[in-house]
Amino acid sequence: MIDKSVPGPAAAVADIRDGASVMIGGFGEAGSPIELIHALIDQGARGLTVISNNTGSGEVGLAALLKAERVSKIICSFPRTANSTVFPELYRGGKIELELVPQGTLAERIRAGGAGIPAFYTPAAVGTPLAEGKESRLFGGKEYLLEHGLRADFALIKGRRADTHGNVVYHKTARNFGPIMAMAAGVTIVQVNSVVPAGGIDPEVVVSPGIFVDRVVEVAEPAHESELVAAGATYP
Amino acid sequence: MIDKSVPGPAAAVADIRDGASVMIGGFGEAGSPIELIHALIDQGARGLTVISNNTGSGEVGLAALLKAERVSKIICSFPRTANSTVFPELYRGGKIELELVPQGTLAERIRAGGAGIPAFYTPAAVGTPLAEGKESRLFGGKEYLLEHGLRADFALIKGRRADTHGNVVYHKTARNFGPIMAMAAGVTIVQVNSVVPAGGIDPEVVVSPGIFVDRVVEVAEPAHESELVAAGATYP
Amino acid sequence: MTRDIDQVGWTRDEMARRLALDIPDGSYVNLGIGIPELVARFVPEGRMLIYHTENGLLGMGPSPEKGAGDPELINAGKRQVTALPGAAFFHHADSFAMIRGGHIDLCVLGAMQVACNGDLANWSTGEPDAIPAVGGAMDLVAGVKSVYVITQHGTKSGEPKLVERCTYPLTGRGVVNRVYTELAVIDVTPAGFVLVELSPGVDFEHVRERTGAPLRRR
Amino acid sequence: MTRDIDQVGWTRDEMARRLALDIPDGSYVNLGIGIPELVARFVPEGRMLIYHTENGLLGMGPSPEKGAGDPELINAGKRQVTALPGAAFFHHADSFAMIRGGHIDLCVLGAMQVACNGDLANWSTGEPDAIPAVGGAMDLVAGVKSVYVITQHGTKSGEPKLVERCTYPLTGRGVVNRVYTELAVIDVTPAGFVLVELSPGVDFEHVRERTGAPLRRR
Numbered sequence: 022m023i024d025k026s027v028p029g030p031a032a033a034v035a036d037i038r039d040g041a042s043v044m045i046g047g048f049g050e051a052g053s054p055i056e057l058i059h060a061l062i063d064q065g066a067r068g069l070t071v072i073s074n075n076t077g078s079g080e081v082g083l084a085a086l087l088k089a090e091r092v093s094k095i096i097c098s099f100p101r102t103a104n105s106t107v108f109p110e111l112y113r114g115g116k117i118e119l120e121l122v123p124q125g126t127l128a129e130r131i132r133a134g135g136a137g138i139p140a141f142y143t144p145a146a147v148g149t150p151l152a153e154g155k156e157s158r159l160f161g162g163k164e165y166l167l168e169h170g171l172r173a174d175f176a177l178i179k180g181r182r183a184d185t186h187g188n189v190v191y192h193k194t195a196r197n198f199g200p201i202m203a204m205a206a207g208v209t210i211v212q213v214n215s216v217v218p219a220g221g222i223d224p225e226v227v228v229s230p231g232i233f234v235d236r237v238v239e240v241a242e243p244a245h246e247s248e249l250v251a252a253g254a255t256y257p
Numbered sequence: 258m259i260d261k262s263v264p265g266p267a268a269a270v271a272d273i274r275d276g277a278s279v280m281i282g283g284f285g286e287a288g289s290p291i292e293l294i295h296a297l298i299d300q301g302a303r304g305l306t307v308i309s310n311n312t313g314s315g316e317v318g319l320a321a322l323l324k325a326e327r328v329s330k331i332i333c334s335f336p337r338t339a340n341s342t343v344f345p346e347l348y349r350g351g352k353i354e355l356e357l358v359p360q361g362t363l364a365e366r367i368r369a370g371g372a373g374i375p376a377f378y379t380p381a382a383v384g385t386p387l388a389e390g391k392e393s394r395l396f397g398g399k400e401y402l403l404e405h406g407l408r409a410d411f412a413l414i415k416g417r418r419a420d421t422h423g424n425v426v427y428h429k430t431a432r433n434f435g436p437i438m439a440m441a442a443g444v445t446i447v448q449v450n451s452v453v454p455a456g457g458i459d460p461e462v463v464v465s466p467g468i469f470v471d472r473v474v475e476v477a478e479p480a481h482e483s484e485l486v487a488a489g490a491t492y493p
Numbered sequence: 494m495t496r497d498i499d500q501v502g503w504t505r506d507e508m509a510r511r512l513a514l515d516i517p518d519g520s521y522v523n524l525g526i527g528i529p530e531l532v533a534r535f536v537p538e539g540r541m542l543i544y545h546t547e548n549g550l551l552g553m554g555p556s557p558e559k560g561a562g563d564p565e566l567i568n569a570g571k572r573q574v575t576a577l578p579g580a581a582f583f584h585h586a587d588s589f590a591m592i593r594g595g596h597i598d599l600c601v602l603g604a605m606q607v608a609c610n611g612d613l614a615n616w617s618t619g620e621p622d623a624i625p626a627v628g629g630a631m632d633l634v635a636g637v638k639s640v641y642v643i644t645q646h647g648t649k650s651g652e653p654k655l656v657e658r659c660t661y662p663l664t665g666r667g668v669v670n671r672v673y674t675e676l677a678v679i680d681v682t683p684a685g686f687v688l689v690e691l692s693p694g695v696d697f698e699h700v701r702e703r704t705g706a707p708l709r710r711r
Numbered sequence: 712m713t714r715d716i717d718q719v720g721w722t723r724d725e726m727a728r729r730l731a732l733d734i735p736d737g738s739y740v741n742l743g744i745g746i747p748e749l750v751a752r753f754v755p756e757g758r759m760l761i762y763h764t765e766n767g768l769l770g771m772g773p774s775p776e777k778g779a780g781d782p783e784l785i786n787a788g789k790r791q792v793t794a795l796p797g798a799a800f801f802h803h804a805d806s807f808a809m810i811r812g813g814h815i816d817l818c819v820l821g822a823m824q825v826a827c828n829g830d831l832a833n834w835s836t837g838e839p840d841a842i843p844a845v846g847g848a849m850d851l852v853a854g855v856k857s858v859y860v861i862t863q864h865g866t867k868s869g870e871p872k873l874v875e876r877c878t879y880p881l882t883g884r885g886v887v888n889r890v891y892t893e894l895a896v897i898d899v900t901p902a903g904f905v906l907v908e909l910s911p912g913v914d915f916e917h918v919r920e921r922t923g924a925p926l927r928r929r
Binding site (some may be wrong): 287339367428436 | 764765766767768781782783784785789794800801802803804806807810811830835837840842843844845846847848849850853854880881882883884885
C-alpha cells in the first residue's frame with residue numbers, strides 16, 4: 022500500500038533541519054502554503070535558505086518565518102510587496118542575504134533542477150546588472166546567459182486536492198510554482214484541501230504526478246494571507 | 258472573434274512548402290496524426306525535414322509519407338519498427354538522412370526550442386557514439402553534453418478535443434510529443450475528435466494552451482494505424 | 494478624469510486608447526502593472542485580445558464583482574481578476590516558456606528611462622538603500638515579440654525619460670520597439686527615435702525639446 | 712516454460728523473480744522491453760511498485776483483456792497496457808524529466824554487453840548496415856537512480872556478455888549497478904564484478920569461467 026498522507030502540518034515538516042534549503046510555493050498569497058509555513062515556525066529550524074518568488078506580506082506566513090529570523094538567505098524575484106515591512110528591515114539591517122533572480126529564470130532554474138538539466142542558456146537579464154559575473158555566449162548571433170539548475174532539500178506547496186499516491190491538482194493561479202518546485206526538492210510536502218484515495222483523480226488531469234510528491238497533508242480550510250493581514254494577525 | 262478551426266486536413270496543411278521542417282507527433286501509432294499526414298501527402302510538398310520519434314509502420318501515415326519520398330531528412334530516436342520496411346530501404350539506399358537523438362534529449366530539445374532556451378546540458382549519451390562532435394562540460398564533477406533547442410516550421414499533432422481558441426486536451430498515451438511540439442513550431446496544426454466553443458474545456462485541465470496552437474481540425478473518427486496496417490492498407 | 498490645467502497632449506486614458514488602436518485582433522498580450530493595465534479598457538470594438546498574466550493564466554478577464562473574487566485568482570500585480578471562456582491555467586515554467594519562447598505578441602510596460610538604442614530601465618533606481626525587485630520584467634523584454642512602453646514623456650521633476658543612454662540599471666538591452674507618451678508615439682529604430690504621431694495640439698519642436706536624444710521625423 | 716536439457720541455473724522467470732525480490736515496496740520502476748517486463752509478474756505479495764513508461768504514463772498496469780485495449784494506451788514497447796488507480800498521463804518532456812531528474816528509483820534493462828566498470832552496450836551492434844535506433848535507453852541509464860541488467864550470462868554463440876571492455880557502441884558509461892543472469896547475481900563495484908549470489912546448483916568457478924572479466928567474491 023502506498024499512502025503518502027501524513028496526519029498534519031507538524032508531522033509533515035518535522036524533519037526539516039537547521040540549514041536546510043526550502044522551496045516555498047506561491048505568488049503573492051495565491052498558492053502560499055501558510056499552514057505548512059506556520060508549522061515550520063513552530064518546529065524551530067534555523068539558518069534556512071528559502072527559494073520563493075516573494076517575501077510575504079504582513080506578519081503571517083512567509084513574512085512571519087522571516088520575522089522569526091529563521092531564514093539566512095532568500096532566492097527570490099520580487100522581495101518587495103505593498104504590505105511588507107519585514108523583509109526590508111531585515112535586508113537593510115544586513116540580517117538576510119538576497120539572491121535576486123528574474124522570475125522566468127527562477128522558474129526555469131527550478132524546472133531544470135527537477136529535470137536533471139544542470140545548466141541552460143537564457144536571454145533574460147543580458148546587459149543588466151543581474152548578468153554580472155555570469156558566463157554569456159552567442160547562439161545565432163544573440164547573447165544568452167548561462168544559468169544553473171536549482172534544487173532544494175524540501176519544498177512546501179499548496180494544492181487543491183491530492184490522492185494517496187501523491188498526485189496533485191491545483192486551484193487557479195495558485196498553481197504557479199507548485200508543480201516545478203515539486204520536481205526540484207528532495208522531499209516535497211503538499212498541503213491540500215482534501216486527500217482522496219488513489220483513483221480519485223482522473224489520470225488525464227493530474228498536474229503533479231505522484232512521483233514528484235513525498236507527503237500530502239490535508240488542511241481542509243486553509244487561511245488566506247490577505248484576510249489574516251487585513252485582520253492584523255501575527256504568527257506565532 | 259477568435260476561431261482557429263479550419264474546415265479540414267487539406268486546408269490545414271495547404272501552406273506547407275517544399276523544404277519545410279515539420280514536427281509530427283506520436284509515439285508509435287498513439288498520437289500519430291494520420292489524417293493530417295495523408296493530407297500532406299496529397300498536398301505534395303517535397304524535401305521535408307521531419308522530426309518524429311519513429312518512422313511509422315506499414316505503408317500508411319508517416320511511413321507512407323516517407324515512401325512517397327517527400328522527406329529528405331528525419332530527426333528521430335527510434336527509426337526501427339516491427340512492421341516498418343519503408344525507412345530501412347530508404348536509409349540503406351541513401352535516400353534519406355537520419356539524425357539519431359536519444360528520446361529524452363529529443364523531447365528536451367523540442368521543449369527548449371519552444372521555451373526560448375537555445376541550448377542546455379544533459380547527461381544522456383555521454384561516452385557514447387552519439388556524443389561525437391558534441392561539446393561536453395563538467396558540472397559538479399559529472400560530464401554533460403551541450404544540446405541545442407529544436408524548432409520547426411510546422412507541427413502536426415493529434416489531440417482529443419480542442420476549443421476554438423486552440424486549447425487542447427489529449428487522450429491517454431497519445432499525449433506524448435504533442436504538447437512540446439505545439440510549443441516549438443511556427444505553425445501548429447492539431448487534429449482532434451471534436452472542436453468545441455471557447456469555454457467548452459475547463460481551464461484547469463487544458464494541456465496545450467491555445468497560444469501554442471494555430472489551427473484545429475476536426476477529424477471525428479481518426480483511423481488507427483495498427484488497424485490500417487493489419488488490413489494491408491496503403492496510402493495514397 | 495479631469496484634465497490638469499497645464500496638461501499638454503493626451504491624458505493617461507487617451508494614451509492607453511491610442512496604444513490599444515495599434516494592437517491587432519487576436520493578439521496575445523501581457524500588460525504590465527499600472528498605466529499599461531488601462532489599455533485593456535480601450536480595445537476597439539470588434540477586436541479580441543487574449544491577456545496573459547505571467548503568474549499562470551491566459552484568457553484573463555477584468556476584476557470580479559465586489560465580493561465575487563477568489564484570492565487565488567490574481568494577476569501579476571496580485572489583484573483579483575477573472576478567467577474568460579477559453580482560458581487556461583498553467584505553471585510558472587510553462588508561463589515563462591510562453592514569454593521567453595516568443596509566443597506572446599506584445600507586452601506593454603512602464604518605464605523610468607528608454608534609450609534611443611532601445612535599452613529599457615524600469616525596475617530599479619539603483620539607490621543603495623532600495624530593495625531590489627525585478628519580477629518578470631527582464632524575461633518579458635527579452636522574450637516577447639514586441640515591447641511597447643507607455644509612460645509620461647518626462648519625470649515629475651522634468652527630466653526626459655527618453656534618453657541617449659539609460660543611467661538607471663537596465664531591464665534589457667535594445668528591447669523597446671515603440672513608446673507612447675502624452676505627447677507622441679515614437680518608434681525606436683536602428684536610427685534612433687523616430688516620430689510616428691503627435692498628440693493633438695502638440696508640435697514637433699515641443700516634443701523634440703523634451704526628448705533627451707535626437708528625434709527624427711519619418 | 713520447460714527447462715532446456717542443458718539449462719544450468721535459473722530460467723528467465725526465475726531470473727525475473729530473483730530480481731523482483733530486490734525491489735523495495737513503493738519503488739518507481741521502469742522496465743525495459745523483453746525479459747525485463749517479466750519482473751512485474753513476480754513482485755512479492757505485499758509490495759506495490761509503480762511502473763513508469765517513458766511514453767507518458769505512471770501507474771501502468773498489465774495488458775488489457777482481449778478486445779478491451781485502446782491503441783492509444785500503450786507502453787514503450789508499443790504494446791497495449793492499462794492504467795491503474797492513481798495513474799497519471801504526461802507529455803514526453805515531463806516523462807524524461809522524471810528519468811533525467813533522478814525521480815525513477817530503478818530501471819531494468821537487457822544488455823548486449825556489460826563491462827566491469829559499469830559500461831553498458833544494449834542498443835547497437837555497430838554493424839554498418841544496421842538501422843541505428845536508441846529510443847530512451849541512453850536517457851534511462853544516465854538518469855535513473857539504479858540500473859539493473861537482466862540477461863543471459865553469455866551470447867548464443869557462447870561469448871561472455873560480462874566483459875572487461877564493451878566492444879559494441881556504448882549506451883552509457885559506468886551506469887550499471889547490478890546484473891542478474893541465469894547463473895548469478897553480480898554487483899558492479901569500483902573494484903569490478905563482485906558476486907552477490909549463485910543460482911542453485913551453480914558453483915563459483917562455473918560462473919567465473921563464463922565471465923569475461925575478473926569476478927570476486929565479496
